[in-house]
Amino acid sequence: MTHKIAILGASGYTGAELIRLIAQHPNLEITALSGERKAGMEMAEVFPHLRHMSLPRLCRIDEIDFSQIDLCFCALPHKTSQEVIAALPGDLKIVDLSADFRLRDPADYEMWYGNKHAALAQQEEAVYGLTEFYREEIRGARLVAGTGCNAATGQFALRPLISAGVIDLDEIILDLKCAVSGAGRSxxxxxxxxELSEGYNPYAIGSTHRHLGEFDQEFSKLAGRPVKVQFTPHLIPANRGILATVYVKGDAQAIHDTLAAAYADEPFIQMLPFGEAPSTHHVRGSNYCHIGVAADRLPGRAIVFAALDNLTKGSSGQALQNANLMLGENEEEGLTMAPLFP
Incomplete structure (x- = not known):
């Protein structure tokens, strides 16, 4: 069965990444692409690397006949996404890549993003889109909220450890390096x-990074009590990739064993042998996340590493993984390509 797909915001990086991935999917057909500022243009003009593909012209959202669409990917900025999704047909399956439906409490959204929530009815039905941990809810969902790419990386490193109680929940330091494409195409x-090359810098330091809202929400839910991590992201002069280095208090071997058991059957999470650390080079352009654990020189402390591609596993690949579940497709369809190296 062929599913007809629309991508809103197709002129951005995550929109282009969705097109690249869907091109390998035998049962998805892109029938509508929107790009408000570039409406009327061919995708080859916007992204020349896609010129070999037969794609519809970019159009405005109000020109799309959503009655002919089976699933819509929404790759729009936050705030805009809420307004657009609230106006879409109520039976349309949607995977949203923005931040607009990630936080369950509208008051939390207002605190972190500075705007009142504009789609409260849709927020109530939204399912958090971290596939490996919300798989069954996603399968039956109409609206799925994709995670932040930084938030996904940190959660892959920490969720099983919090659930198993093998680390001190008050001693978590998350140091994260992320590539420039995470900031969008504007x-x-x-x-x-x-300004960016030949150096790197921390940003959104202290309590200002918006993905802290996701960490607070998800980790506290798992623990059954408030959990707040120390988190500092750094911008690196690379196009793709995120590397999280997480400092925790606990037995390193037990931590590795816990993660290995949690991800043993997950097709896109690869555990490295104890003592090895991953590289963003080894996941580039793929839907894989590599996780490593090493013992710290201080007794009773460990270092957990997680690497993924922010545009693929951190965003568009995750979105397609979720869409596969929502459409009754094989979860891995269109996503098993090997990473690009070098």
């Missing part, structure tokens, strides 16, 4: 080559 002065 022009920003600090992302110019001369």
């Amino acid at each position: 022009l920003k002065e600090n992302l110019l080559h001369a």
Whole structure:
């Protein structure tokens, strides 16, 4: 069975990544692509690397006949996404890649994003889109909220450890390095080559990074009590990739064993041998996440590492993985390509 797909915000990086992935899927057909500022343009003009594909022209959202669409990917900025999704047909399956439906409490959304929630009815039905941990809920969902890419990386490293009680919940330090594509395609002065290359810098330090809202929500739910991690993201001069280095208090071998058991049957999570650390080079362009554990020199402390591609496993690949479940497809369909190396 062929499912007809629309991608809203197809002129951004995550939209282009969705197109790249769906091109390998035998049962999905892209029938509508929106890009408000680039409406009327061919995708080959916007992303020349896609010129070999036969794709519809970019159009405005109000030009799409959603009665002919089986599932819609929404790759729009936060706030815009809420407004658009609230106006879409109530029976349309949607995977949202923005932040607009990730936080279950509308008050938390307002605190972290500075806007009142504009789609409360849709928020009530939204399922958090971390596939490996919400698989059954996603399978029956109409609206799935994709996670933040930083939030997904940190959660892959920590969720099984919190659930199993093998680490001190008050001693978690998350140091994260993320590539520039995570900031989107809009022009920003600090992302110019001369400003970014040959160095890296922390950003959104202290309590200001919005993905802290996801960490607080998900980790506290798992633990049954408030859990707040120390988290500092760093912007690195690379196009793709996230590497999380997490410092925890607990037995390193038990931590490795817990993660290995939790992910033993997960097709996209690869555990490294004890003592090895992953690299963003080894997951580039793929839907895989590599996790490693090493003992710290301080007794009773360990270091957990997680690496993934922010545009694939951290966003568009996760979105397709969720869409497969929602459409009754094989969860791995269109996502088993090997990473690009070097």
